[in-house]
Amino acid sequence: MIQLKNVSKKFSNNGQKPVQALKETNLVINQGEFVAIVGPSGSGKSSMMNILGMLDRPTSGEYYFENREINTLSEDELASIRNKKIGFVFQKFHLLPKTTALENVELPLLYSDRKNIRGLALDALKQVGLEERATHRANELSGGQQQRVAIARALVNEPEIIFADEPTGNLDSASGQEIMKIFQELNEAGKTIVLITHDLTIAAYAKRTIQIHDGIVNEN
Amino acid sequence: MTITKTIKISFKQLLINRGKSFFAIIGLSIGIASVITMVAIGDGAKEETLNQLDQLGTNLITVNAGKIKSVMQRKQNTDLMTTLKLKDCEVILNSCPSIKEVVPSLEGTIKVKYGNTTTSSMVNGVTTSYFRIKNFTLEKGELFTQMDDKQSMRLAVLGGQISQTLFENEDPIGKTLLIGKVPFTIIGVLKSKGTTISGSNLDAQVLIPLSTAMRRIYNVNYLNRIFIEVTSQSKMKDAEDEIVSALRSNHRLDLKGKENDFTIDNQLTDIQASESSAQSFTWLIVGVSAIALLVGGIGILAVMLLSVRERNSEIGLRLSVGAKRRDIVWQFLVESSILGFAGGLTGFTIGFVVSEIIKYTSQWHISMSPISVVISLLFSIFIGLIFGVIPAQKASRADPITALQKE
Numbered sequence A: 001m002i003q004l005k006n007v008s009k010k011f012s013n014n015g016q017k018p019v020q021a022l023k024e025t026n027l028v029i030n031q032g033e034f035v036a037i038v039g040p041s042g043s044g045k046s047s048m049m050n051i052l053g054m055l056d057r058p059t060s061g062e063y064y065f066e067n068r069e070i071n072t073l074s075e076d077e078l079a080s081i082r083n084k085k086i087g088f089v090f091q092k093f094h095l096l097p098k099t100t101a102l103e104n105v106e107l108p109l110l111y112s113d114r115k116n117i118r119g120l121a122l123d124a125l126k127q128v129g130l131e132e133r134a135t136h137r138a139n140e141l142s143g144g145q146q147q148r149v150a151i152a153r154a155l156v157n158e159p160e161i162i163f164a165d166e167p168t169g170n171l172d173s174a175s176g177q178e179i180m181k182i183f184q185e186l187n188e189a190g191k192t193i194v195l196i197t198h199d200l201t202i203a204a205y206a207k208r209t210i211q212i213h214d215g216i217v218n219e220n
Numbered sequence B: 001m002t003i004t005k006t007i008k009i010s011f012k013q014l015l016i017n018r019g020k021s022f023f024a025i026i027g028l029s030i031g032i033a034s035v036i037t038m039v040a041i042g043d044g045a046k047e048e049t050l051n052q053l054d055q056l057g058t059n060l061i062t063v064n065a066g067k068i069k070s071v072m073q074r075k076q077n078t079d080l081m082t083t084l085k086l087k088d089c090e091v092i093l094n095s096c097p098s099i100k101e102v103v104p105s106l107e108g109t110i111k112v113k114y115g116n117t118t119t120s121s122m123v124n125g126v127t128t129s130y131f132r133i134k135n136f137t138l139e140k141g142e143l144f145t146q147m148d149d150k151q152s153m154r155l156a157v158l159g160g161q162i163s164q165t166l167f168e169n170e171d172p173i174g175k176t177l178l179i180g181k182v183p184f185t186i187i188g189v190l191k192s193k194g195t196t197i198s199g200s201n202l203d204a205q206v207l208i209p210l211s212t213a214m215r216r217i218y219n220v221n222y223l224n225r226i227f228i229e230v231t232s233q234s235k236m237k238d239a240e241d242e243i244v245s246a247l248r249s250n251h252r253l254d255l256k257g258k259e260n261d262f263t264i265d266n267q268l269t270d271i272q273a274s275e276s277s278a279q280s281f282t283w284l285i286v287g288v289s290a291i292a293l294l295v296g297g298i299g300i301l302a303v304m305l306l307s308v309r310e311r312n313s314e315i316g317l318r319l320s321v322g323a324k325r326r327d328i329v330w331q332f333l334v335e336s337s338i339l340g341f342a343g344g345l346t347g348f349t350i351g352f353v354v355s356e357i358i359k360y361t362s363q364w365h366i367s368m369s370p371i372s373v374v375i376s377l378l379f380s381i382f383i384g385l386i387f388g389v390i391p392a393q394k395a396s397r398a399d400p401i402t403a404l405q406k407e
């Protein structure tokens, strides 16, 4: 489903020494996998996810998503792929404040042409066990609940793959484990999940682990 | 993405940020309010002018002795001429086919006294047709007649205001009024008309028969002016030409190669004068509107720019879940247009209330036209749209990665 061929990412900070966040990376992720990408801070995990999630483009190399090289796609086409095929879960949840859980979940659907937005969003909230909190505002929810709303939002448009960047980073270990169980269930139901973390106990939930060090990928 | 969805999103975001939305529209609201009020005052003044013209009769020409200049919309005699005579009236009436009636007038300001009250008043000697062609109606009593004029009777008709000044609640009819040192009997009081467009107050004058004025009060044999009624409004220009040539030949001005020793003045020039003052008021409104809208627009621009910066992570999030750049552009354009509309609506409400207050606390005529309301609302939306372009572009250029890193 995903294939990176010699993908590099270089950040040329104005004036300063350029940073090579990814070096000649080769990687294949198949449908239905649950992959953890682990590495210390600054090793290039987020850079990798941004490229995989099409929020960013590689400096060099090729990235095939469902056999289409993304450099050949326009920005609008990438936006449309992000909308239909990709779900994101961030460390800081990134819910819209003063907006209800339900409306937060609806967000991706607003940019699709799906009908029955409300119903789909409610279903997604049900999947993460938060249907009772549907009309609560995001800032009235606990951290764990906010992250579940974020997962519901990532799920709502039935994507092929979910990218989660440190999804438990801002949570206590109990809520973190709850979140990880949800990911596990989703994977068992067939979703491809790419988890980014520096925490090995969290990475243990995944079926496959990829190490990254100074932009170099290492698989064991 | 459909426009209804965009409007929904924009509306929601504006409500969430309602404090800021409020600040964004203050400037525009005040601007629109002042424009609405000024237009209402301007339109009211225009209507008032037309009403006055109707009241005064629209086919009147006035021949003034000497030259008359307009200073600040008020007419002033610059040099007195003694060449306008009763004979001129006869000549005009006989030689000008477009003319229906001629009223000679001799006026001056002189002390009048009743009981212990003395005041300086305009005392105007006229023939009895004056009342008809100037559209005066009686409040009480009666008018003097042609016969009274012939016999130089000492009779006076008072304007509404002078009557009030001298008599307050007393009934003036039958009372004796001293004009200068000459006693007059008051036989009538006129209904008030208010100040004319040319600035003279016809309610403050005392009217007496012309011959009485010439012989007993002013003791002169010339006139100040002649009021002339033209057969119809369409004949105004003809009548004016006829009068000029009649007077020039009667005064033998052509022979001596002299300029006119009289000034023709008709309601048409008055209309033009008031139109030109209305025109300058219109320009004032246009100027104020432009400044107000600019200020209002800048208010929206500033708040929107601030908003774009603060909502960077919202924008990043929208992009990450699949919003296209143009969806973001539209969202912010619609947001600023809604702000414009809200500003316009608030401004209209304030303007309406202020106009009503002015209407009930002053003597001004206020007229609010639906068209000006619709135009100002549309314009407000337009202002919001225009001043939203830069913020919308800025918003759409956000980088989702950095936007999502920030908190």
Ligand SMILES: Nc1ncnc2c1ncn2[C@@H]1O[C@H](COP(=O)(O)OP(=O)(O)OP(=O)(O)O)[C@@H](O)[C@H]1O
Pocket (backbone or CB within 6 Å): A011, A012, A013, A019, A020, A021, A039, A040, A041, A042, A043, A044, A045, A046, A047, A048, A198
């Ligand atoms: N936008 C950027 N501009 C310049 N340098 C960047 C940028 N983003 C990342 N980097 C650099 O690239 C390297 C990899 O960063 P990245 O964010 O991918 O690390 P990470 O593994 O996600 O770290 P963490 O665990 O702290 O999130 C770092 O040295 C970082 O400073």
Ligand SMILES: [Mg+2]
Pocket (backbone or CB within 6 Å): A045, A046, A047, A165
């Ligand atoms: Mg990171």
